[in-house]
Amino acid sequence: MFPFFFDPTMVLLLPALLLAFWAQARVKSTFAQYSHVASRRGVTGSDVARALLMQFGLSDVPVRPIAGNLTDHYDPGSRSLSLSDSVYGSTSIAAIGVAAHEVGHAIQHQEGYMPLQFRNAIVPVVNIGSMAAFPLFFIGLLFRGQTLMNVGIVLFLGVLVFHLVTLPVELDASSRALKVLDGTGMLASDELVGARKVLNAAALTYVSATVMAAAQLIRLLVLRNMFGGDD
Template identity: 75%
Template sequence: MFPFFFDPTMMLLIPALLLAMWAQMRVKSVFMRYSAVGSRRGVTAASAARALLDRFGLQSVPVHRVGGNLTDHYDPRNRSLSLSDSVYASTSIAAIGVAAHEVGHAIQDSVNYSPLKIRNAIVPVVGIGSSMAFPLFFIGILLRGQMLMDLGILLFLGVILFHIVTLPVEFDASSRALKVLADTGILSADEIGGAGSVLRAASWTYIAATVMAFAQLIRLLFLRGMFGSRD
């Protein structure tokens, strides 16, 4: 059997790691490209977000500024939208596209979009599972405890579910964003293409995260087979 410190199953993660690296470089490259292109109307991303939220009757959802780069998010717990320093005051096509994407999440929340509700519901469980799955699994290997390994895998299945549900949530938010930007005229028809490029690039980070989660699951199953039957 392979020594414990040499884990050949790590090789299973290489394709997913390469995809994740490419996705990160892609989103940064595309965001930078369209961050340098100002929108014709010259509205800031924060103003665009406010206008779109108000259009859908979401006046109670505040738009905050948050530190960092691409840390933009919608928080369903307190129903607030946060835009990063690089987005909030920017009038670029990239920034407006990102802001509209977060508005898309707010709209999903307001209409009780099922995948978003499922994701929000499982977040606490996934948080526990993601922090405990690997420690339990590898303690199981050290102690030759099949039950601990199986429990680790079971907890990690919650992480897999989270990533699976995240994909339609993110794709739908981007679709809503591009539609409302076109309907309101905040971006012109030719500018919508640039916003779409930014959001499609961002979607690859979620795809890569899902692929990585599945690669990790396959790795755990391989390790379970390698060590689970030892005397």
């Protein structure tokens, strides 16, 4: 048996880790680049969010500031939209792109976009699974208990499903954002190029998270085959 926190299967995670580091660096650098490019119309991220929400009949969805960097999100539970400090009051192309992306999620919610509904439905189960999967698996690994290892794998499979569903949700929200920004003229065509780069960079973080989850699942399966018991 190898030390608890390291075994040869860790090498399976290296490509996913490298992709994750690169994706994080890419989104931070791209956002930083276009956060210094002001839009010609001079509207802020919060202005854009409220205007787009009103356009789609979602004027009852509040737009609130939230602390942190790139902490922007739409909460379907409270039907509220939160924009980070670097987006809420900023007039940059990056801020407008991110704000419109979050409005895209609000529009998805309004229209009953199926992948979003499915993701929201499985969140409670996935949260439990993500906390219990590794402890159960490694307890099973320690005592050569095949059943516990299998339960851990099944729970972690739910985490992978969550990431796989999140990808189309995020890509669709970005697509909606770019279309509506183009259609309303809030960004000129050359400014849309910058917004698209910011949103594409953000999408890479979801791709890397999915790849990491898949690599983790493969690692668990390999460990089970190497050390699984016969119960």
